[in-house]
Amino acid sequence: MQAQDLNHEAMARRIVDALQLQPSERVLLRHDPGYFSEIIVPLRRLVREKGAIDLGALEYVEIAALEPSPTPESSTAASEAFAKLLESVDVYIWLPVRTEVRTTPPAEAQSLARWLDEGGTHRQVHFHWSQGSVLADGLATTHSKALDKLYESALDVDYQAMAAAQDRVIVLLRSGTVRVRTPAGADLRFRIGTRPFNKQEGDASPERMKEARIRIDREIELPAGVLRVAPLEETVRGRLVIPMARLQGKVARNIQFAIEEGRITHVAASENVAAVEAELQAGGDAARRFREFGLGFNHKLEATEGSDVLPYFGYGAGVVRMSLGDNEELGGAVRGGYRRWFFFPDATVEVDGETLVRDGKLLIPGP
Numbered sequence: 001m002q003a004q005d006l007n008h009e010a011m012a013r014r015i016v017d018a019l020q021l022q023p024s025e026r027v028l029l030r031h032d033p034g035y036f037s038e039i040i041v042p043l044r045r046l047v048r049e050k051g052a053i054d055l056g057a058l059e060y061v062e063i064a065a066l067e068p069s070p071t072p073e074s075s076t077a078a079s080e081a082f083a084k085l086l087e088s089v090d091v092y093i094w095l096p097v098r099t100e101v102r103t104t105p106p107a108e109a110q111s112l113a114r115w116l117d118e119g120g121t122h123r124q125v126h127f128h129w130s131q132g133s134v135l136a137d138g139l140a141t142t143h144s145k146a147l148d149k150l151y152e153s154a155l156d157v158d159y160q161a162m163a164a165a166q167d168r169v170i171v172l173l174r175s176g177t178v179r180v181r182t183p184a185g186a187d188l189r190f191r192i193g194t195r196p197f198n199k200q201e202g203d204a205s206p207e208r209m210k211e212a213r214i215r216i217d218r219e220i221e222l223p224a225g226v227l228r229v230a231p232l233e234e235t236v237r238g239r240l241v242i243p244m245a246r247l248q249g250k251v252a253r254n255i256q257f258a259i260e261e262g263r264i265t266h267v268a269a270s271e272n273v274a275a276v277e278a279e280l281q282a283g284g285d286a287a288r289r290f291r292e293f294g295l296g297f298n299h300k301l302e303a304t305e306g307s308d309v310l311p312y313f314g315y316g317a318g319v320v321r322m323s324l325g326d327n328e329e330l331g332g333a334v335r336g337g338y339r340r341w342f343f344f345p346d347a348t349v350e351v352d353g354e355t356l357v358r359d360g361k362l363l364i365p366g367p
Contacts, residue, residue, distance in 0.1 A: 020205035079107035176352035225298030230332030233262030286336025294321035
């Protein structure tokens with residue numbers, strides 16, 4: 001799965017430009033040696049050209065090396081070494097990874113979360129690429145060369161215009177009760193209140209970090225384009241309908257969740273309802289709690305006609321993302337670790353009767 005025939009120099013420059021690196025900032029890359037390796041050389045060179053310190057490229061951990069489980073002693077030593085390494089890092093860049101081959105172990109992910117929470121100019125870039133090619137149930141699907149080119153193009157957008165559009169939408173979403181409906185029958189209402197919004201508008205600069213209010217403000221996605229928020233849990237009510245989802249190794253269809261005060265109160269499905277129940281049981285209390293509302297703004301991330309693949313985590317303009325589970329990183333009140341995203345490319349979103357999205361088409365409100 002090589003991302004070939006791409007302008008890796010230009011993509012590396014897009015990442016470094018987003019970071020607005022300052023002299024002597026220390027940069028660590030994480031990479032999969034079997035995927036997207038062409039970007040490493042230009043990326044490290046551009047980091048050094050900015051006067052920043054190149055700390056090298058650390059490989060993701062081979063999943064095979066974790067099975068069978070390593071001894072507690074070796075696992076602890078490895079995680080402690082990684083945590084120690086982070087003490088000298090200002091910027092951490094996640095390069096694309098083949099998730100079936102390599103991973104970031106849980107202990108290292110926890111160290112990264114603590115490192116971000118330390119604040120200052122700590123920040124990381126997520127450059128997921130193929131991992132972002134999903135079906136509407138939020139799970140990855142087949143990534144193609146056509147999607148490679150689409151994602152490359154989606155890096156080259158008007159970021160200032162995107163940020164301005166997100167700002168206008170934030171004002172509207174805060175102004176009243178949000179209602180989300182879909183042709184499949186979803187009908188949810190909620191309020192945002194003063195909850196912080198996460199704007200993925202491609203700005204990973206130290207200046208932007210001064211405004212960070214929640215952990216994911218320090219996690220910058222490229223391609224960019226999604227606006228995220230955890231609604232006030234007690235205000236979420238209605239019906240969430242998911243046409244299809246892969247759960248516990250089975251395909252469930254026409255899943256219906258009745259939700260009151262942000263909690264699932266009833267579950268139904270036309271096929272494999274037992275798999276739905278098993279998923280919720282395995283996920284614990286967090287799996288039965290509403291997590292997040294997201295809305296895409298990147299007009300270049302349009303799904304190909306006739307394809308079920310939603311490009312790059314649904315960051316395309318007008319795509320709605322709603323999810324269940326832990327929303328600590330968003331400034332919400334749900335804890336427990338479980339997270340599951342679902343995407344709605346044909347939703348209608350209104351705020352007190354004013355339409356923001358109609359049948360998956362984003363209608364940007366005026367200034």
